[in-house]
Amino acid sequence: MKSTLSEREGNTVKLDVEVSSEELQEAFDDRMKQLAREVRIPGFRQGKVPMAMARQRLGDDAIMADTVEEHMARWFTAAVLELGLDPVDRPNVEVQDEAPELGKQFAFSATVTVMPEVVLGQYKGVEAPKESAEVEDKEVDVQTDRLRDQFAELRPVEKRAAKTGDYITADFSATLDGVPVDQMIAADFAYELGSARIFPEIETQTVGMDTGEERTFPVTLPEELDDEHMAGKTVDFTVKLKEIKEKVLPPYTDQWVSEISEFKTLLELRQDIRKRLTAGKEYSVDQRFRALAVRAVSDNATLDLPDVVVTEQAEEMVDDFKRSLESQGADFQAYLDGSGISVQQMLEDMKPQAAANVKTGLVLDAVAKAEGLEVTDAEVSDSVKEMAVAGRVEPKAFESRLRQSGRIQGVKWQLLREKAADLIVANAVATKPVEEPVEKPTEAAAPKATRKKAPAKASAAAGEAVAKKPAAKPARATTKKKTEPEVPAKEEA
Numbered sequence: 001m002k003s004t005l006s007e008r009e010g011n012t013v014k015l016d017v018e019v020s021s022e023e024l025q026e027a028f029d030d031r032m033k034q035l036a037r038e039v040r041i042p043g044f045r046q047g048k049v050p051m052a053m054a055r056q057r058l059g060d061d062a063i064m065a066d067t068v069e070e071h072m073a074r075w076f077t078a079a080v081l082e083l084g085l086d087p088v089d090r091p092n093v094e095v096q097d098e099a100p101e102l103g104k105q106f107a108f109s110a111t112v113t114v115m116p117e118v119v120l121g122q123y124k125g126v127e128a129p130k131e132s133a134e135v136e137d138k139e140v141d142v143q144t145d146r147l148r149d150q151f152a153e154l155r156p157v158e159k160r161a162a163k164t165g166d167y168i169t170a171d172f173s174a175t176l177d178g179v180p181v182d183q184m185i186a187a188d189f190a191y192e193l194g195s196a197r198i199f200p201e202i203e204t205q206t207v208g209m210d211t212g213e214e215r216t217f218p219v220t221l222p223e224e225l226d227d228e229h230m231a232g233k234t235v236d237f238t239v240k241l242k243e244i245k246e247k248v249l250p251p252y253t254d255q256w257v258s259e260i261s262e263f264k265t266l267l268e269l270r271q272d273i274r275k276r277l278t279a280g281k282e283y284s285v286d287q288r289f290r291a292l293a294v295r296a297v298s299d300n301a302t303l304d305l306p307d308v309v310v311t312e313q314a315e316e317m318v319d320d321f322k323r324s325l326e327s328q329g330a331d332f333q334a335y336l337d338g339s340g341i342s343v344q345q346m347l348e349d350m351k352p353q354a355a356a357n358v359k360t361g362l363v364l365d366a367v368a369k370a371e372g373l374e375v376t377d378a379e380v381s382d383s384v385k386e387m388a389v390a391g392r393v394e395p396k397a398f399e400s401r402l403r404q405s406g407r408i409q410g411v412k413w414q415l416l417r418e419k420a421a422d423l424i425v426a427n428a429v430a431t432k433p434v435e436e437p438v439e440k441p442t443e444a445a446a447p448k449a450t451r452k453k454a455p456a457k458a459s460a461a462a463g464e465a466v467a468k469k470p471a472a473k474p475a476r477a478t479t480k481k482k483t484e485p486e487v488p489a490k491e492e493a
Contacts, residue, residue, distance in 0.1 A: 003079035006109070011116050011306045017079045019106040024067075028102060031067040064100055076110055086115040088309050113306050118366035121300025123424055128292040130430035133282040135274050143273045144266075148252070151260055154245040161208045162244050164194035168206065169243040174219070174235040181235055183227070188242070206239055214240040293428040294360060294421050301363045305355055313354035314347050321346075364417040371423060375415045383411055 001023055007014035019027075036054040044053075055063065072093060080087055091112035100106040154167055162168055167190065174184035191197045193207060201219045209215060216238045225231040250256045254265045263269045322332045336342065341349075367373075384402060388395040402408040 001075065001078060001082075003082045005083050005085075010304060011113050012111065013085060013114055014109055014111045015079055015083060015085070016109045017075060017107065019075055019108075021103055021105050024100065024104075024106045025102060027071045028064060028067045031070055032063055035063065035066070060102070061099070064102070068095070068100055068106070072108070075108075079110070080112075080114075085112075087112045088115055088306055088312075089113040113308055115309070115362065116303040116305060118362050119302040120363070120366050120370060121297075121302070123297040123300065123363075123367050123370075124427040125429055126293055126296040126300070126424070126427075127429045127431050128289055128296055129433040130289040131285050131433055133278060133285045135277045135281060139277055140270050140274050143277065144252075144270060147260075148249050149247075151250050151256075153248045153250075155248050157244040157246050158211065160244075161210050162193060162206055162241060164207060165247065166193050167191070167245040167247065168193060168241060169245075170206070171240040171242065172202075173238045175238075176230070176233055176235045181230070183230075184235065184237075202237065202239065205237075206241065209239070209241045211241055211244055214238065289428070289430060290421060290425050293425050294364070296428075297367065297424050298356075298360045298363045301359070301366070303359065303362060305358060309358055310351055310355045311347070313358050314350040317350045317354055317357075318343065318346055361417060364420040365413075367420040367424065368416045371420070373416060373419045373423070375412050375419070379415055380408065380411055383415055384408075387411075 001020060002018040004016045005013060006016050032051060032055060035058060036051045039054045039057060041053065041057060044050075076091055076093070089112060091110040093108055093110045095108045157166065169188055169190045172184065172186040172189055174181040193203060196203075199219060201217070205215055205217050216236055218234050219237040220234045221230055221232060223232045252266055257266050257269045258264050261269055263272065325332050325335055336346075381399065384399045385395045388398040391398070399408070402411065
């Protein structure tokens with residue numbers, strides 16, 4: 001078979017393919033054998049029809065037409081591999097001869113969109129900002145204070161009024177025009193003053209109250225309240241303070257440290273915290289530097305991305321987002337309805353990131369090719385084993401499925417791209433991050449929270465009715481729960 005690239009305009013190419021008479025005859029014979037097993041002729045069992053009789057029954061013209069249709073995809077694939085092309089869409093095939101004949105060569109042309117040619121810019125020695133991984137004392141202080149807070153003791157207070165930071169227990173009730181509001185009745189509701197868990201008006205009024213004191217005051221409910229009959233209304237809210245507890249922190253001593261940890265002294269505890277913080281910070285800093293260095297190389301490269309590639313990548317991103325929501329028990333359609341957007345709008349919103357992902361991947365491929373990077377079979381097997389362990393599947397069986405389905409190539413591509421990224425990072429120049437000017441904060445109205453109606457006369461649930469809990473939207477997750485580890489696609493960055 002002979003393949004020739006006859007035309008190229010941007011990312012659209014036309015290739016001419018000539019299938020030799022010998023290859024056409026071989027394809028015809030293979031198809032004839034298969035049809036002989038499938039054809040039904042009275043007096044013969046299926047699969048036992050003589051080939052000559054089946055050929056006479058079907059006719060050479062019909063068999064040839066079926067042969068071309070059956071083998072066209074294989075011939076096209078062989079042609080693009082021979083020419084080093086990477087199609088991204090279905091080809092438009094044109095047969096040059098009206099009817100292919102045995103004993104003659106068969107020619108056809110195919111027009112198809114292919115991956116763009118990447119023109120690399122500078123990819124060695126690019127500059128990228130890198131932050132310091134040094135851990136400051138105040139960061140260690142935050143962690144030790146957090147640990148200390150976990151072991152704090154709550155002690156009842158009797159001789160003073162409630163103040164911010166106290167833990168109180170109170171009964172709540174509310175009336176609207178003298179009529180009790182069932183969903184805003186709660187008994188023995190406990191919360192921390194100053195934690196912003198409840199309406200600000202309630203916290204403000206509760207501060208300064210004594211144990212046993214009861215106080216009634218107006219509270220205007222937010223317009224965003226789920227109960228449209230109560231939204232924006234002003235109710236008379238009553239708080240009866242039943243108990244005040246203050247948080248008593250343990251002292252920073254070696255004895256306390258030895259009681260709550262495996263360390264004997266406060267110094268050893270702080271050293272361990274610093275070590276852990278440093279390791280985490282170094283990893284984060286390295287990952288950001290890696291991403292910025294690769295982005296710099298991608299920005300230096302030139303290529304013209306086909307719309308079909310960007311659209312396909314955006315569709316994959318939408319599918320990933322949908323699977324992520326569903327793995328968390330959320331409903332994709334409910335998310336769309338709540339967000340007020342359509343799938344098409346989400347697709348359009350994701351296209352810029354999709355284009356960046358595809359470009360980065362193609363640039364990494366080009367760097368790997370320019371540097372002659374390769375991936376060994378041992379490296380592929382090791383990577384597959386790691387994926388299998390993470391996915392809790394049997395490594396050998398998993399690798400076998402990948403090879404049979406052809407998805408093993410995705411693992412190779414990903415490893416090759418990682419090697420290209422490693423090379424970029426190894427040659428990149430770290431620069432000091434530019435400090436952005438700190439703007440003076442301006443006064444702004446506090447955001448209003450959306451609160452959900454609680455069941456009537458349910459004390460614990462009613463307490464949540466006055467709690468400041470914004471309605472959460474599902475966040476885009478990066479983690480996927482699957483029964484089998486995911487194999488990266490070539491188009492993904």
